[in-house]
Amino acid sequence: MADKQDHGHVHGVVSSPVDASAVFKWAVGLNAGYVIVEAIAGFSIGSLALLADAAHNLTDVGGLLIAWWATVAATRPPTEEYTYGLGRSTIMAALTNGVAILVGAGAVIWEAVQRFSDPVAVPAGAVIIVALLGIAINGGTALMFRAGRKSDLNSEGAFLHMAADAAVSLGVVASAALMLFTGWSWLDPITAILVSMVIVWAAYGLLKASLSVALDAVPASVDHAALKVWMEGLDGVTEVHDLHVWALSTTSNALTAHLVIPSGHPGDAFLDHVAEELREHFGIGHAVFQIELGDGPACRFAPANVP
Structure with missing residues (x-):
């Protein structure tokens, strides 16, 4: 024939925005720094809500790194060994990231359940301050991606993820404010569970999408x-x-x-x-x-x- x-x-x-790599660099740096601050604060004052949100923001850093990696991999030419280039390595990273997210969220939920029988007093004021910082960083990061979201799927995904995280931090502020005025310490593990469920939902979507792509689905x-x-x-x-x-x-x-x-x-x-x-x-x-x-x-x- x-x-x-x-x-x-x-x-x-x-095409993708020329400055996409620079935007990802700033976004990763800001969010990684906030994860460290939030984790230290969470361990110091014993707030599971802050630790859960720190875990959530850690997944954001992973997601941003995957998206950043994709923009870099797309610029690398194919070789005789990798004739399509290294683009599919981002798919493998997404699968790994999704599994890690589920494990981390499960650990936080388990600890939160234990807290109901052994409640720990949490300084709500400190939680509010750290969470407000999260709203500023997540909201600011979302604005960084807004300009390129219409022409770049990576920027669109990053924008939506960061905007959702700002909303999650707002929920932590709300629960801490209620604890401040009511003294109900059980609100902290409740918030930790709710935030972790958001993480699980995001991880499920990530795993489903990345596994589908890994199996060469349309x-x-x-x-x-x-x-x-x-x-x-x-x-x-x-x-x-x-x-x-x-x-x-x-x-x-x-x-x-x-x-x-x-x-x-x-x-x-x-x-x-x-x-x-x-x-x-x-x-x-x-x-x-x-x-x-x-x-x-x-x-x-x-x-x-x-x-």
Whole structure:
């Protein structure tokens, strides 16, 4: 079938903000510093709410590092050994990070449950001061990512994560204020459990998404059915089969497909146009096509149940 098939290999570059690395550097530095301050304060005054929030913010640092790593990995060229580059290492890091988050949250919840039978007095005023610092840092970090969130999925995820963390810190302030006026020490472990549940929910989403990507599932940002319909509507294309879409990294998607075009190879201009449309409308920056005439034996990969 070599005389009836041609291959098209096209690339579309998915851009990201030029200063993204600098923004991530500041964000990681600020949040890592706050984690240290919050953890020291939590251990010093015996506040599980602060320790839980410190654990939450530690996951933020991990998430920011993963996103930062992705922007750096995307700039590294492929090698003879790693022909797609090192983008998928961010997926492995996300899986590891998700497991670590669940273990840490589980430990905090266990300790919080023990506190109900052996309550510890917590200086609410100190908790409020540290949590207010968290609101300032998380809120400020979110603003740092706001400018690039529309053009960079990493920045969008970081913005939403930091904004949510500012809200969590606000919850810690509210519970500490209630303790200050009511003296109800049981509010501290309750808040610790609630914050830990937020962490568990975030970790579940991270694990689910990263495991899905690791198994080469179609990226959540890509509508597979709409993509296939669009490709079938291209000029001269009568059939599309063996269509595969997967993530090369947390920021880059790839596609391979067989296009049946009875009139013959449509030319490089056609492939370049398709690549640009895939990049702009579907977020796919790396596409490979096999052109078939459809006048010979049926392609062995045409059936939908053939991987």
